[in-house]
Amino acid sequence: MVSQAVAPDETAAASGRALCVDLDGTLVKSDTLVDSLLLLARTYPLKALQAPLWISGGKAALKSKVGSFVQLDPTHLPYNRKLLEYLMEQHREGRRLYLTTGADATLARRISDHLAIFDEVLASDGTTNLTGHNKLGSLQQKFAAEGFDYIGNARPDLPLLQHSAEPMTANPDRALRGLLRRHKVSVARQFDDRAPMGKVLLKTIRLHQWAKNVLIFVPLLLAHMLSLRLVGQALIAFLSFSLCASATYIVNDLLDIEADRKHPKKRRRPFASGDLSPKSGVLISATFLALAFAGAAMLPIGFLGWLVTYLVTTLAYSLHLKRVMLIDVVLLSGLYTLRMLAGGAATSVTFSPWLAALSVFLFLSLAMVKRFAELQNVKASGQALSNGRGYLLSDIEQLRSFGTASAYAAVVVFALYINSPDIMDLYHHPTRMWLMTPLMILWLSRVWLLASRGELDEDPVIFAVTDRMSLLIGACIAVIAVLAAI
Missing domain, CATH: 1.10.357.140 (UbiA prenyltransferase)
Structure with a gap:
């Protein structure tokens, strides 16, 4: 897990619980790993054929390896517009925002730099794949005193939403919606940005x-x-x-x-x-x-x-x-x-x-x-x-x-x-x-x-x-x- 802190004079004053936001499928409507693999296949077809070998070192290693060859342009990623507007509003009000993602740290930092609304980035580092319970453990350790709010979209986000003080979703998939109903998790906000x-x-x-x-x-x-x-x-x-x-x-x-x-x-x-x-x-x-x-x-x-x-x-x-x-x-x-x-x-x-x-x-x-x-x-x-x-x-x-x-x-x-x-x-x-x-x-x-x-x-x-x-x-x-x- 990698943490990227921003200089104190660049952050807003702390206000309430920290808001932690997932990246793939949540802040961005696509999966950045899949997008990167497709870009790799287009740019370096022979390298793309080696991807099954890279995953033997774990998913975090795969993300890091792919990122060493190709980088998505954060300027043109398909952001969830409704969620992004909400985050910008929260940022203006001085709330602490954290980009917490299983994506590789290099890509996550570039997205954070582009949006300029996050106080810190928590991401995979080539060794630890920061998803599911790995992400939950990291957030519980970091916010042990005041707790956190979380926004996610898929099955791996369930444990984080269960432990979130105010769980929120963005374009939730069918599996997550079913799990939330089964576990009686009440969602405070839902940010849908999908075409028919x-x-x-x-x-x-x-x-x-x-x-x-x-x-x-x-x-x-x-x-x-x-x-x-x-x-x-x-x-x-x-x-x-x-x-x-x-x-x-x-x-x-x-x-x-x-x-x-x-x-x-x-x-x-x-x-x-x-x-x-x-x-x-x-x-x-x-x-x-x-x-x-x-x-x-x-x-x-x-x-x-x-x-x-x-x-x-x-x-x-x-x-x-x-x-x-x-x-x-x-x-x-x-x-x-x-x-x-x-x-x-x-x-x-x-x-x-x-x-x-x-x-x-x-x-x-x-x-x-x-x-x-x-x-x-x-x-x-x-x-x-x-x-x-x-x-x-x-x-x-x-x-x-x-x-x-x-x-x-x-x-x-x-x-x-x-x-x-x-x-x-x-x-x-x-x-x-x-x-x-x-x-x-x-x-x-x-x-x-x-x-x-x-x-x-x-x-x-x-x-x-x-x-x-x-x-x-x-x-x-x-x-x-x-x-x-x-």
């Missing part, structure tokens, strides 16, 4: 991103083979891909917790904000993957191959490749094309080479505009570039050149496709398809123009399914396709 679970789960799985997987239906639609059996197979493929995609989004968010907390929008994601625990995320991800592969087992074996390819590629992208300039956008565009290949494999529909060429250029342009919009928005806000993507603000114009060239190449490929034998066989009035060309030019030009103005969401696919003009253009293209077919 239904909303949190929807944000976690990124349901809106499932719109990308509609591409699985494209080969079937363009081949005009809309039998009930094939549509059913395509629907199973859509659900399998969507579940697999959500599982990989969760893995990506878990590994990006620390970086997301520094982002003005991504800091609201469930794991970064502390509204959902990493343990829950791992469970959801594993369940989704199991369901995805169960669905794939019902389809032709070729679909399973594409699903595995998608999973491996997206994990490689999340772990490293998204930080390699140009490789990231090529992979993103390839994943869109892969969805259509998977749709063709699921329904045994031949995938047109023309469609493959069109998708490569079109989605490369959309991947480019996503990176361009990120840089443009950072430049407009005047903030420092900190997303680790491998691009510089000076690359904006080059990305614009790459992306717009790819966009108009897609239009050219589509124009050539209209004159191909495939179109002649599938459409009674193929010349009507030419009406789609100006609509494609209009939409792609508009996307790039809005991105240049800083008015485009960083994800162009989400923009496409929420923008009225985009939806209108899409509806017009669908009508033209029907008119060309009849």
